[in-house]
Amino acid sequence: MIKEIFKTLILLLAMYYLFIFEVSYLSFFTSFSFLILFVLVINVLEEPQGRIGLISAFFFGLMLDIYSVHYIGLMALSFSLVSLLLKFILFKYVRIPSLSWIPKI
């Protein structure tokens, strides 16, 4: 349990610095967000019962809210819902055998 919390905190810290890097340094070179891709990959590769994908989606949404003109929570809740729906769809309807060799997060 403690190991999982520690792992999540490290992940969130890394995401925080990556986000800061994106909105300041990377904004000169690209408008594409690598964090979105990162969150998507976590959600796709994670076990359906896992929580890290959901937490990372929530945290990324929260950062977007804070560093934009939006209300705090708007994107956080939207991303969380998308994460849940993605897992639901992947679990229920998608079978990708070729992905089975990728280690689960």
Add this chain to the structure above:
Amino acid sequence: MKIFTKKRITIFVILLFCFLIVNSFLKDGIKNFVYSKSESLMASLWNKGSEQAFSNKNQEELNKKLIEENQKLLSDLADLQNIKEENEFLRNSLDLGLEKDFDLMLGRIISKDLLSDSLLVNIGSNSGVKKGFPVIVSGKVLLGKVVDVYPSYSRVMLITQKNNLIDVEIPDSEIFALSKGEGNLNLTLDMVAREKELKEGSLVVTSAMGGNYPAGLLMGKVKNIKKIDNETYQMADIEKVFDLSVINNVFIIKIAEIYND
């Protein structure tokens, strides 16, 4: 596997309730706190990004100087065209003398929003910034306006923000129109009467008609004029004259009244 479990729905409802409370009472405080914790890191990264973006072009100093000089010359040209046309008596009576009206505050850019064309600047309500204040860069080039104010920070919506409409004019030909933000740092000129003769390269400046911006602030140059048959109005693109990669500081104009915020 059940995705929408009772527990998850409860957490979602609690979060929703928390967000309502946060946005009603604590939003500005929270944003200001988070910005203050990351300001130095973001500001140094912004500067480094700015330098890197220019060194990629291999002409850092020269380009910076040329762009600033170009902005200044274009704005001088726009001023001259304005002065030529305007009656001195009208200028005095309508109080359009820009120089004496400008009360400027200097701010430093910290970051750019990922989702929209907006910037975070390091001065806020503690320094007297209010919502709706226009933001310019050197050479009276309009950058945008303040849309959110926190105690030590402000968020500036750029003129290129999607669906952002600004009353503009083309000083040498008495054309009044609207500039429309298209997002991704693009800008178009809309609602130009069909019978008016629009010229490529004409300067576009803000008009006093909208009430949000002082008249005569430079916005860009006309390009790609589109005159479509059966359309009442003609359109064009506006080539913006500011380059975010050379801007580290901005000026916020203190204005007395904001009419259409």
